[in-house]
Amino acid sequence: MQKTSQSEISILVSMGTCGLAAGTEPVYNSLKNEIRNRNLATKIEIIETGCMGLCHSEPSIEVIDNRTAKSIIYGDVKGSDASKIIESGTAKAAGIKVIERGWYYPEDENNTKNVLQARIALRNTGRINPKKIEHYIVRSGYQALKKALFQMTPAEVISEIRKSGLRGRGGGGFSTGRKWSFAAAEKSNTKYVICNADEGDPGAFMDRAVLEGDPHSILEAMTIAGYAIGATNGIIYVRAEYPLAIKRLQNAITQGQANNFLGNNILDSSFNFNIEIRYGAGAFVCGEETALIHSIEGLRGTPTFRPPFPAVSGLWKKPTIVNNVETFANICAIIRKGAEWFNKIGAENSPGTKVFALAGKIKKVGLIEVPIGISMRDIIYKIGDGICDNKKLKAVQAGGPSGGCITADHIDIPINYDTLKSLGSMMGSGGIIVMDEDNCMVNIAKFFLEFTVEESCGKCTPCRIGGKQMLMILKRFTEGKGKKGDIKQLHHLAKVIKSTSLCGLGMTAPNPVLSTLRYFSEEYREHIYDKKCRAGKCSSLIAYLIDSDKCVGCGICAKICPVNCISGEPKESHIIDDDKCIKCGQCINKCRFNAINKI
Amino acid sequence: MKCSNTCSKKSDILQKQPEKTAELNRYINSLPIGSDINKNRGLLISTLHEAQRIFGYLPQEVQLLTAEKLRLNLSDVYGVISFYSFFTTEPKGKYKIDICLGTACFVKGADKILEEFENKLGLKDGETSKDLMFSLGGLRCVGACSLAPVVLVNDKVYANVTLDCVDNILKECNN
Numbered sequence: 001m002q003k004t005s006q007s008e009i010s011i012l013v014s015m016g017t018c019g020l021a022a023g024t025e026p027v028y029n030s031l032k033n034e035i036r037n038r039n040l041a042t043k044i045e046i047i048e049t050g051c052m053g054l055c056h057s058e059p060s061i062e063v064i065d066n067r068t069a070k071s072i073i074y075g076d077v078k079g080s081d082a083s084k085i086i087e088s089g090t091a092k093a094a095g096i097k098v099i100e101r102g103w104y105y106p107e108d109e110n111n112t113k114n115v116l117q118a119r120i121a122l123r124n125t126g127r128i129n130p131k132k133i134e135h136y137i138v139r140s141g142y143q144a145l146k147k148a149l150f151q152m153t154p155a156e157v158i159s160e161i162r163k164s165g166l167r168g169r170g171g172g173g174f175s176t177g178r179k180w181s182f183a184a185a186e187k188s189n190t191k192y193v194i195c196n197a198d199e200g201d202p203g204a205f206m207d208r209a210v211l212e213g214d215p216h217s218i219l220e221a222m223t224i225a226g227y228a229i230g231a232t233n234g235i236i237y238v239r240a241e242y243p244l245a246i247k248r249l250q251n252a253i254t255q256g257q258a259n260n261f262l263g264n265n266i267l268d269s270s271f272n273f274n275i276e277i278r279y280g281a282g283a284f285v286c287g288e289e290t291a292l293i294h295s296i297e298g299l300r301g302t303p304t305f306r307p308p309f310p311a312v313s314g315l316w317k318k319p320t321i322v323n324n325v326e327t328f329a330n331i332c333a334i335i336r337k338g339a340e341w342f343n344k345i346g347a348e349n350s351p352g353t354k355v356f357a358l359a360g361k362i363k364k365v366g367l368i369e370v371p372i373g374i375s376m377r378d379i380i381y382k383i384g385d386g387i388c389d390n391k392k393l394k395a396v397q398a399g400g401p402s403g404g405c406i407t408a409d410h411i412d413i414p415i416n417y418d419t420l421k422s423l424g425s426m427m428g429s430g431g432i433i434v435m436d437e438d439n440c441m442v443n444i445a446k447f448f449l450e451f452t453v454e455e456s457c458g459k460c461t462p463c464r465i466g467g468k469q470m471l472m473i474l475k476r477f478t479e480g481k482g483k484k485g486d487i488k489q490l491h492h493l494a495k496v497i498k499s500t501s502l503c504g505l506g507m508t509a510p511n512p513v514l515s516t517l518r519y520f521s522e523e524y525r526e527h528i529y530d531k532k533c534r535a536g537k538c539s540s541l542i543a544y545l546i547d548s549d550k551c552v553g554c555g556i557c558a559k560i561c562p563v564n565c566i567s568g569e570p571k572e573s574h575i576i577d578d579d580k581c582i583k584c585g586q587c588i589n590k591c592r593f594n595a596i597n598k599i
Numbered sequence: 600m601k602c603s604n605t606c607s608k609k610s611d612i613l614q615k616q617p618e619k620t621a622e623l624n625r626y627i628n629s630l631p632i633g634s635d636i637n638k639n640r641g642l643l644i645s646t647l648h649e650a651q652r653i654f655g656y657l658p659q660e661v662q663l664l665t666a667e668k669l670r671l672n673l674s675d676v677y678g679v680i681s682f683y684s685f686f687t688t689e690p691k692g693k694y695k696i697d698i699c700l701g702t703a704c705f706v707k708g709a710d711k712i713l714e715e716f717e718n719k720l721g722l723k724d725g726e727t728s729k730d731l732m733f734s735l736g737g738l739r740c741v742g743a744c745s746l747a748p749v750v751l752v753n754d755k756v757y758a759n760v761t762l763d764c765v766d767n768i769l770k771e772c773n774n
Contacts, residue, residue, distance in 0.1 A: 011751035018743050021756035055745025104762070202701030204634060240648065240685050241741050278641075279648055281683030284739065291756035298640030298675075299683040357744055358704035397702065431744070433702045447705055451739065458680075562718055584714065589762060 005409035007045035009089060012062040013127055016051030016212045017244050018205075022058035030079035031061075034086050043360035044086065047135075050213015050248075052126030053324035057099055062126075073099040080360045116383055118345065120353050121169075121206075122369045125213030126288035132246050133255040136216040142261055144332035148224045149269045152335075157228040158184055160330070163339035165351040170196055170287070170324030171399065171428040172504075173350070173417040179321055182311035183229040186319035193222050194322045196313065197238040197245070200284040201400030203431035206355040207222060207325035209367050211238070211245035214329070219262065219275060221331035226273040229321060234275035237292050239396030240282060249277055266530035267301060282456035284401075288503050289314075289322040291457065302457040303503035307575065324429070326355055332368040347373035350416040354427065360397075360434035361388050374412040391436035397520070400427025400450045401455075402508030404515025405441070424515040426508075441520040442527050446474040448512035463506030466497040470513060482485060482528030487517065535585035536598040539583035543599050550595035556597065612660045621654045623661070627668045637668050639669045645680055656690045692727045692734035694772045696720075701740030703746040704747040713737055715765045731763055733772070 013019075013028045019367070028048060035044050049527040054060040057075025063085065064071040070090045075097045077085070084093040092098055118298075128135035136142075148157050160178025162298035184190060197219055199207040211218065222234040238246050253275055254473065264272045278296050283293045286301040293315050295301040314320025330352060334342050346352045357381065359365050361368035363385040370379065378398055380386065380587045387393050404425040405419045406413075413419050420426050453467045470493050473486050501507045517524060533541040546557075546566075551573040558566040558574060565581045568574030588596045601694040615621045626649045630642050646669065650661050657680055666676045700706075700714045713735075717723055720733055726735040743749045746758035750768060757768055 017741075017756070018746055018758075021743055021746055021758045048649075058746070201744065202705075203703045203744050204740070205742035205744055210741040241738070279644060280685075281644055281648065282685035282739075283683050296641060297637065298643035298679065300678055359744035359747060360706050365703075367745075373706070385667070390678065400702070431702070433706060435706055439706055442707070447702070455739070514646065584718075586762070 005103050007043060008065065008067055009044040009396060010054070010064045010066055011044065011046045011085070012049045012064065012127065013046060014052040014054065014060045015048045015059065017242075018051055018055050019058050019060070020244075025387040026059065026060035026079040027059045027077050027082070030082035031085065036084040038086065040086065040271055045371050046234070048131070049127045049128060050125045050210040051367060053122065053369075055210065055366035056364040057097060059577070060099065061085070063088075063090055071108050075099045076562055077589045086237060086293045104213065109386065112185055116352050116370060116374070116378060117368055118371050119369045120333050120345075121210060121326050121355050122367065123214075124217060128214070130213050130215055131251055132304075133216060133252070133259060136214070138535055140332075140336060141216055142220055142267075145220050145223055145261065146267060148335055149226055149267060149271055151274055152356065154184060154228045154230065157224060157335065159195075160339050161228070161334060164334045164342040165339075165349075166191045166327065166330055166334060166342065167350055167417065168324055169326035169330070169354065169429070171201075171402065171426065173427070176323060176327055179227050179311055179323070180225065181310065183231075183321045185430045186312055188230075188319050190233070190316075191226075192227045192320040193229070193231045193234040194289075194292070194296070194313045195222055195234070195236040195328055196287065196289065196322050197236050197242070198280045198287045198292060199242075199282075199325070199429065200287045200455075201402075201429045202402060203357060203359055203397075203433050205357045206367060206430045208245055209355075210244055210325050210329050212248050215245075215248045216256065216261075218249075218325060218328050219252055219256050221328035222275060223262065223266065223343065224271045224331055224335060225323070227271055227326070229319070231319075231321075232274065234273060235315070236275060237280060237286070241280075246277060246279070249401060253277070253510045283457075284451075285457045285485055285505050286501070288505060291503065292322060293320065296454075300457070302459045303505075305502060308359045312406045312440050322403060346371045347414065347416045349418065354415075354430055356432050356528040358384050358432050358434070358527050361391065361434075361436040361439075362434040363388055372416050373414045375414055376406065376432075379432065380411065381546060384434070385560075387434065387436050391438065393434065394437050394439055395435045395441060395444075397425075397433040397435065397444070397512070398431070399511070400431050401424035401451050402426060402504065402511055403428045404511045405435075405444075405519060407590050414542035424518055425509070426511070438535055438537075440478075440533050440535035441516045441523050442463055442533070443535075445513045446471070447518040448480055449474055449509065452509040456505065456509075460506060462497045463502070463509060464496050465494050466501075467506070467509050469493055470497070476515070477527040478533075479526065479540045480527070480531040481536075482524075484528075486528060487521075494522055504539065507547040542583060543578050543589065544576050544581055544583065546574050546576055546594045547597060550593050552593055552595075554592070556590050556592070560586050560590050562586065580586070612654075612658050613664065615692060616654070620664075623650050623664070624654050624668075627665070632669060636670060640671060640675065643669060643671065643676065644683070647676075647680065651686060656680040656687045658688060662688075683732075689727065690731060692731050694732060695753055696732045696768075696772075697736045699739075699741050699743070699749040700737040701744060701745070701747075703744035704740075704749055707747045710746040711762060712750065712760055712765065716761050717761070719769060740751070 056059045059077045060075045072090050158180045166176045167173045168458045285300045287296045288303050290303040291301040310320040353369050355369045397405045406423050449471045456463045458464045491555045536542050553571040565577040662676045666673045722735045748760045750757040750760045
């Protein structure tokens with residue numbers, strides 16, 4: 001690993017949004033104080049980094065001995081651990097959780113064989129201080145830009161990206177090189193490079209980690225893209241919900257300009273490129289490229305029909321390429337190391353790696369980057385360490401509200417763009433939500449549909465009205481009012497919406513419903529005909545019942561019930577009035593005798 | 600566009616808060632506003648973000664000011680505000696409580712957390728208390744999914760929130 005420091009010891013402290021929320025700042029301050037008090041500032045350096053992806057054990061830190069490259073990663077660190085950590089160096093400090101090295105291969109840009117995780121897009125995230133450009137430069141920063149500007153023609157850059165086989169990592173999976181070639185072929189004095197940083201998929205936080213932890217990699221990649229297609233203007237469209245990412249990017253742009261990596265005559269070449277930031281404002285649909293373009297234009301973010309594609313006529317009708325953050329995060333590595341290197345990683349029709357955000361009922365939640373082609377089983381059980389509380393895996397949702405679920409029967413299939421699609425799911429932007437036996441699949445389908453109905457821009461009828469009709473049917477299921485013919489109606493609506501919607505949001509909105517119908521039809525039938533919710537989630541279909549054998553009449557449940565629907569004499573078994581019960585679950589939480597059940 | 604008759608309170612909010620109005624004017628004056636209406640329109644969303652940061656919300660007076668300065672129609676400005684969920688034309692509470700309702704938080708019971716806040720505050724999702732102390736809302740994923748369920752109070756992020764945490768969060772606000 002390239003050294004970013006002259007100190008003997010470096011302590012990397014993971015301070016992305018997750019780390020900060022988990023309480024990393026007190027840890028950082030304690031370590032700093034401890035170093036100062038012991039006069040060790042010349043020997044030990046603390047580096048505030050972006051997200052290491054170890055979200056399951058935040059606050060997390062890594063202690064590295066720069067002389068030997070030996071290191072140790074700690075998780076669930078507290079401020080009070082600071083002195084122990086400083087004293088132990090890279091030997092294990094007692095009483096602090098150690099994260100095993102195998103889970104996390106930050107150096108893996110070089111070492112991508114036979115490992116579960118391989119970090120290309122996340123090569124610097126969690127390794128460097130994103131506020132210091134010198135950290136980025138020392139780790140081959142701006143080498144790719146130098147190579148592109150002085151050793152390659154624009155056509156050669158595009159050819160290299162095409163040969164690499166890189167596909168859009170935002171979910172579309174379109175060949176990045178091909179997209180660039182379309183824009184390059186257009187004759188126009190003005191062209192645009194747009195970075196889509198509007199990561200709106202609930203459950204996805206891959207792009208956030210890169211933007212916060214390695215902002216220069218995006219700027220460098222966009223500049224290379226500008227050179228390749230003949231653009232001098234770059235725009236990063238960031239969602240407003242990512243204030244730390246915005247701050248890091250603004251800082252990086254200022255540094256880039258000051259160091260001649262942005263602006264006029266970059267690195268004393270004749271190439272000019274400027275980047276500005278534009279903000280989203282809470283509209284999921286603006287992740288769709290035409291809606292995003294209209295949002296930058298200051299309009300309501302409604303998509304428009306393609307063709308013409310943005311590469312031909314995009315922002316202010318000029319040729320524009322729109323690429324996802326993770327797509328850009330791969331560019332510099334590909335230019336530096338070559339398309340052939342990239343081709344050797346991942347799958348044949350989808351080379352490279354994919355960053356996944358693991359969340360839900362899995363033990364090791366966090367950010368991982370794996371070669372495409374890995375199985376879901378390896379992700380869930382080898383990397384994610386299995387399901388929480390040893391519950392049974394029920395479903396894995398991938399691709400956000402546009403994707404679908406796969407079941408435990410499918411988890412050995414290698415993941416790539418095409419295999420997941422054939423199963424009714426999709427790789428999407430990379431959010432993976434793991435569900436167990438306590439999740440109701442009908443309720444989950446309803447949740448996703450509620451999201452897409454709310455986020456629908458309203459322009460086209462199939463999405464605006466069709467989505468709502470599907471949602472009304474699902475709501476009936478969860479309220480015990482489903483009826484014969486509803487499922488047929490759902491299929492019919494889904495078919496119409498998918499084939500006639502204006503944009504990807506509408507076209508993919510029925511997917512969660514379709515995939516849950518495909519694999520969990522029994523659960524739907526139970527909701528409709530038996531008026532039963534086996535997971536106990538749909539409150540209209542469950543009743544809370546006090547077991548008279550276990551109830552000791554302590555009265556705690558009656559006291560905390562917000563609607564006073566529990567009655568009984570002291571020391572006698574209590575009863576719940578089902579008509580008044582709002583199924584809030586407070587009584588179950590408070591009962592010390594496990595006497596209350598959901599049926 | 601001149602709009603002299605429609606709003607009797609036109610100068611009310613702006614006049615009563617001259618420092619805020621001046622701050623917004625300073626921001627707008629630093630922008631490259633020109634004769635190309637399309638390019639001016641491209642500055643609208645950033646301006647609305649700044650205006651909402653300064654005033655806390657976007658009353659009609661601020662919308663009019665923005666429209667006039669950017670040489671757009673009021674309908675352009677209002678059309679954008681009504682589309683994007685980030686923008687609000689109503690004042691929010693001192694403590695803006697947002698419960699993340701993204702998928703990861705949802706599968707971990709965020710809907711129950713929202714219900715608990717609704718019960719404790721006597722507010723429904725999207726409402727603000729009459730004393731303007733609290734606003735309650737649901738957010739669609741803040742990207743901290745590994746810490747689900749997540750609750751935001753203004754800029755502070757609470758992680759791994761359970762039903763028992765709700766009281767503590769509200770106590771912290773009241774202190």
